[in-house]
Amino acid sequence: MSLPKLRSLQARIALFFVILLITVQAVLVLLVSVSGERIAKDRIAQDLLVGERVFRRLIEQSNRQLADAARILAADFGFRTAIATRDYGTIVSVLANHGARIDANVVMLADLDRKLLADTLHPEQRATEFPFPDLIALAERDRQASSIVLIDGKPYQVVVVPVLAPVPIAWVAMGFVIDDRVAHDLRAVAALHVTFLSERRNGRWTLHASTLPGPLRAALIESGSAAGSKVGLGFVKLAGEEYETLAPVLGSGPEGNVVALLQRSLRESLEPFERLRSILLVMTLFSIGMTIAGSVLIARSVSRPVNRLATIARSIRDGDYSQKAAVEGQDEIGELAASFNHMLDGISAREEEILRLAYEDTLTALPNRAMFLDRLQQAVLTARRTNDPVSVMMLDLDRFKVINDSLGHAAGDQVLREVAHRLRELLRDSDTVARLGGDEFAVLLPTGTSDGVAIVAQRILRTLEAPIMLEGQPVDIGASIGVASFPEHDDEGDSLLRHADVAMYVAKRANSGYAIYDPRYEEGRQTQLSLLSELRRAVENDELSLFYQPKIDLKTGMIRRAEALVRWIHPTRGFVPPVEFIPFAEQTGYIKRVTRWVVERAVQQAGEWHRDRLDIAISVNVSTRDLMSNELVDLVAALLQKHAVPAEQLCLEITESSFMEDPARALETLGRLHALGVRLSVDDFGTGYSSLAYLKKLPVEEIKIDRSFVMHMVEDEDDAIIVRSTIELGHNMGLEVVAEGVEDHSGMEFLKRLGCDQVQGYYISKPLPTPQFVEWLKARRAVEQKPEAASA
Amino acid sequence: MRALVPVVLLAAVEVDAAAVSAMVTDAAGAPVPEAVIYALPASGKLPATAPRPAVMDQINKEFVPFVIPVQLGSSVTFPNKDNIRHHVYSFSPAKIFDLKLYSGKPSSPVVFDKPGPVALGCNIHDWMVGFVYVVESPWFAKTAKTGSARLDLPDGEYDLKVWHPWLRAELPAQRVKVSGTDAQASFRVDLNPPPKATPH
Numbered sequence: 003m004s005l006p007k008l009r010s011l012q013a014r015i016a017l018f019f020v021i022l023l024i025t026v027q028a029v030l031v032l033l034v035s036v037s038g039e040r041i042a043k044d045r046i047a048q049d050l051l052v053g054e055r056v057f058r059r060l061i062e063q064s065n066r067q068l069a070d071a072a073r074i075l076a077a078d079f080g081f082r083t084a085i086a087t088r089d090y091g092t093i094v095s096v097l098a099n100h101g102a103r104i105d106a107n108v109v110m111l112a113d114l115d116r117k118l119l120a121d122t123l124h125p126e127q128r129a130t131e132f133p134f135p136d137l138i139a140l141a142e143r144d145r146q147a148s149s150i151v152l153i154d155g156k157p158y159q160v161v162v163v164p165v166l167a168p169v170p171i172a173w174v175a176m177g178f179v180i181d182d183r184v185a186h187d188l189r190a191v192a193a194l195h196v197t198f199l200s201e202r203r204n205g206r207w208t209l210h211a212s213t214l215p216g217p218l219r220a221a222l223i224e225s226g227s228a229a230g231s232k233v234g235l236g237f238v239k240l241a242g243e244e245y246e247t248l249a250p251v252l253g254s255g256p257e258g259n260v261v262a263l264l265q266r267s268l269r270e271s272l273e274p275f276e277r278l279r280s281i282l283l284v285m286t287l288f289s290i291g292m293t294i295a296g297s298v299l300i301a302r303s304v305s306r307p308v309n310r311l312a313t314i315a316r317s318i319r320d321g322d323y324s325q326k327a328a329v330e331g332q333d334e335i336g337e338l339a340a341s342f343n344h345m346l347d348g349i350s351a352r353e354e355e356i357l358r359l360a361y362e363d364t365l366t367a368l369p370n371r372a373m374f375l376d377r378l379q380q381a382v383l384t385a386r387r388t389n390d391p392v393s394v395m396m397l398d399l400d401r402f403k404v405i406n407d408s409l410g411h412a413a414g415d416q417v418l419r420e421v422a423h424r425l426r427e428l429l430r431d432s433d434t435v436a437r438l439g440g441d442e443f444a445v446l447l448p449t450g451t452s453d454g455v456a457i458v459a460q461r462i463l464r465t466l467e468a469p470i471m472l473e474g475q476p477v478d479i480g481a482s483i484g485v486a487s488f489p490e491h492d493d494e495g496d497s498l499l500r501h502a503d504v505a506m507y508v509a510k511r512a513n514s515g516y517a518i519y520d521p522r523y524e525e526g527r528q529t530q531l532s533l534l535s536e537l538r539r540a541v542e543n544d545e546l547s548l549f550y551q552p553k554i555d556l557k558t559g560m561i562r563r564a565e566a567l568v569r570w571i572h573p574t575r576g577f578v579p580p581v582e583f584i585p586f587a588e589q590t591g592y593i594k595r596v597t598r599w600v601v602e603r604a605v606q607q608a609g610e611w612h613r614d615r616l617d618i619a620i621s622v623n624v625s626t627r628d629l630m631s632n633e634l635v636d637l638v639a640a641l642l643q644k645h646a647v648p649a650e651q652l653c654l655e656i657t658e659s660s661f662m663e664d665p666a667r668a669l670e671t672l673g674r675l676h677a678l679g680v681r682l683s684v685d686d687f688g689t690g691y692s693s694l695a696y697l698k699k700l701p702v703e704e705i706k707i708d709r710s711f712v713m714h715m716v717e718d719e720d721d722a723i724i725v726r727s728t729i730e731l732g733h734n735m736g737l738e739v740v741a742e743g744v745e746d747h748s749g750m751e752f753l754k755r756l757g758c759d760q761v762q763g764y765y766i767s768k769p770l771p772t773p774q775f776v777e778w779l780k781a782r783r784a785v786e787q788k789p790e791a792a793s794a
Numbered sequence: 795m796r797a798l799v800p801v802v803l804l805a806a807v808e809v810d811a812a813a814v815s816a817m818v819t820d821a822a823g824a825p826v827p828e829a830v831i832y833a834l835p836a837s838g839k840l841p842a843t844a845p846r847p848a849v850m851d852q853i854n855k856e857f858v859p860f861v862i863p864v865q866l867g868s869s870v871t872f873p874n875k876d877n878i879r880h881h882v883y884s885f886s887p888a889k890i891f892d893l894k895l896y897s898g899k900p901s902s903p904v905v906f907d908k909p910g911p912v913a914l915g916c917n918i919h920d921w922m923v924g925f926v927y928v929v930e931s932p933w934f935a936k937t938a939k940t941g942s943a944r945l946d947l948p949d950g951e952y953d954l955k956v957w958h959p960w961l962r963a964e965l966p967a968q969r970v971k972v973s974g975t976d977a978q979a980s981f982r983v984d985l986n987p988p989p990k991a992t993p994h
């Protein structure tokens with residue numbers, strides 16, 4: 003086990019149990035060993051005594067069996083008859099014969115005077131004393147007697163029984179030699195090692211039979227007489243093994259004593275303990291294995307959920323609250339998991355609240371600046387991956403400060419809430435509307451292009467056009483919007499916001515509703531801003547003026563129309579060409595203010611000329627933005643009425659591209675203008691890409707062929723074709739066709755041939771200031787009676 | 795019944811003829827039955843008396859009586875009163891014989907032609923034991939349950955002897971003089987009965 007592993011809970015639990023187990027088992031093994039040996043030694047002595055008793059009983063039993071057999075034999079009538087013959091030969095042969103029946107190794111016959119009558123071992127020996135008179139004495143009393151005695155130096159189990167006829171007439175002794183088989187039979191029952199030794203009268207010891215294996219017998223003989231002579235209990239060491247020994251004397255006779263050496267090996271006695279120790283060892287190993295496995299399992303069941311909780315804790319740290327701890331079971335781990343989940347819920351709820359507070363504007367409940375920036379970053383990051391455009395809108399209320407100051411903060415707050423509400427209502431859920439602070443709002447359109455965003459901006463402006471009711475009074479609040487898009491304007495979120503801010507500021511300065519960011523705002527931001535403020539001042543201080551360029555009717559040669567063109571005479575810079583400020587005004591939206599001024603001035607002029615019966619219609623250029631609100635319609639209607647100008651005396655020229663942004667809206671505005679009776683003309687016809695089908699829907703009366711075609715039509719065949727087909731197209735659609743940029747007689751003649759209705763250009767007259775134009779017109783009228791002069 | 799038996803002379807011997815009463819007791823003084831008392835003339839001259847036949851019954855698998863004294867040359871019959879067979883034998887030196895399995899009365903009686911004890915056994919029933927004691931003299935008697943026996947002897951001098959199957963050692967003869975008056979003798983015998991075999 004490596005050190006790092008030990009640090010884990012499961013390894014420590016396992017180690018603890020393994021050490022505990024080993025300690026307990028070691029103590030157990032020690033106890034078993036120590037007490038085992040002591041018990042074994044105590045027991046062995048007892049066992050030996052018990053064994054000796056058993057041994058003696060076995061010998062007795064064996065003696066009795068042999069005696070019974072001998073007695074039955076002695077009762078045999080033939081046997082008795084043979085004995086009764088007193089014929090020695092007959093007697094010896096009957097002894098041998100009948101003795102063999104019970105496997106006796108020696109049979110002796112003695113008379114009642116204990117004189118040996120016959121001996122199968124020594125047939126020649128006669129009339130000597132019977133060697134075991136004691137046995138006869140015993141047999142007289144008990145009808146049988148037995149002992150283990152030495153005959154010719156060998157131990158025999160000898161039984162003596164009377165020959166009854168029916169009173170004893172002789173004694174028969176039968177001897178059974180004691181050999182290893184006898185010893186083994188005894189060992190089988192007594193469970194002791196049995197060795198038969200003899201001690202001769204001369205003190206010599208002899209081993210006759212034994213259950214000990216050969217080498218041990220030799221060892222016994224070697225330690226020999228010493229072992230035997232020590233009659234009693236004691237440990238004898240044989241071939242390195244200890245034997246507890248008991249040596250009872252079995253019998254004595256004239257030749258000497260027969261001694262049985264009863265032995266029990268200490269090792270054999272210890273064997274159960276050895277076995278116990280082995281079992282313990284095996285059990286220990288098994289238990290250690292089981293303990294390790296069990297501990298690992300238990301520890302795992304503890305540590306695994308803990309690890310899971312740790313993993314979940316890490317994901318909580320990383321802000322992921324989606325993972326819940328699995329609650330398994332009713333145990334502490336389960337409780338922990340449940341508590342963990344409660345904690346998780348608590349944390350996530352609190353964090354949500356904190357986030358809400360941190361990312362939400364409390365007044366409007368819209369996201370605040372921090373959140374907006376966050377979402378913006380996210381949106382930009384996503385957009386970078388998907389290459390989708392993202393647009394940012396900055397919105398600032400125009401008259402909020404006034405409202406706040408005059409009606410109080412409560413009213414201001416109400417305005418902000420209402421604006422927030424309207425914005426939220428208007429925009430999609432996927433769009434982010436935020437209040438950045440004060441009266442500043444921002445909108446994040448994740449998929450808006452700058453063109454599309456312009457439409458959204460217009461819709462926002464329109465929805466804010468509706469007055470807000472404050473204390474029962476309708477209050478108008480305008481707004482200015484700046485737009486910046488990714489990747490068109492920048493590829494960084496905060497830069498986009500800054501750009502939108504710049505655009506918004508431009509829109510505000512221009513009072514144009516919305517402005518789409520242009521890098522030029524940033525390049526010469528100061529110049530631009532000063533130009534804008536100068537333009538504003540120009541509008542207010544009448545630095546602008548209108549020049550008029552006449553249009554000639556090619557059929558009649560009469561001048562009945564003129565185009566009003568704005569001119570800026572800067573007090574210090576002098577004449578500022580329209581191209582230097584008109585596109586800028588269009589971008590910033592200030593063009594609306596310019597258009598308003600132009601329309602006001604033009605209608606006023608038209609009113610004057612109408613009263614002077616000058617009978618000249620005035621065309622005014624209006625921009626795209628003008629078509630996106632009702633302002634123009636209302637303004638025109640009001641001005642026509644105010645100056646008592648017939649509607650047909652006013653013509654509004656719109657560029658072909660101007661209604662492409664929001665055709666429906668443009669169409670609506672045009673429709674309303676048309677309804678007023680105002681003449682409508684499509685300027686710069688042929689430069690846009692409008693479809694004829696669409697053109698057909700427009701409530702216009704005329705189209706103007708762009709000067710670029712007209713200027714070169716005489717020399718350029720292509721331009722000539724365009725001009726001709728445009729004229730034909732216009733006429734086919736029932737429209738009047740006007741050509742501008744006519745600079746010479748041939749051009750006018752060319753157009754006349756083509757059937758063009760009206761022309762304007764330097765050939766007829768350059769744009770003139772009002773007094774000069776009136777002068778020119780009067781001079782022209784004077785010769786109008788002569789059509790030829792018109793062409794001069 | 796074991797131990798010594800004192801013999802007491804109870805009466806003087808008649809001149810002509812007289813009875814000798816013998817009393818046999820054991821070592822404990824108890825009367826010894828079934829003891830054979832016989833008298834041998836001190837002169838050694840035995841009268842030529844014809845021996846009388848005797849009977850040794852086998853009743854209920856026992857010899858009845860236990861002991862019968864007979865004069866030398868007597869013939870003894872062994873009638874079997876049981877309804878089973880017996881095989882009576884003897885391996886005693888005084889008379890070796892055997893009567894093979896028989897029932898009722900064997901065909902011929904056994905003639906005891908040597909003095910001395912003859913132990914009788916049955917080869918079928920080991921516990922059956924009986925004795926025929928063959929004496930040369932015609933004067934013999936057997937003690938009754940009281941341990942006493944009576945011998946009618948002509949006047950003269952006799953050696954009075956006692957025998958019993960379990961007698962440990964032969965007792966010396968007691969010399970008695972019979973001269974008209976009754977005489978008395980007593981024997982104290984040392985008996986050594988063998989362990990009783992159980993009938994089965």
Ligand SMILES: [Cu+2]
Binds near residue numbers: 882
């Ligand atoms: Cu019988």
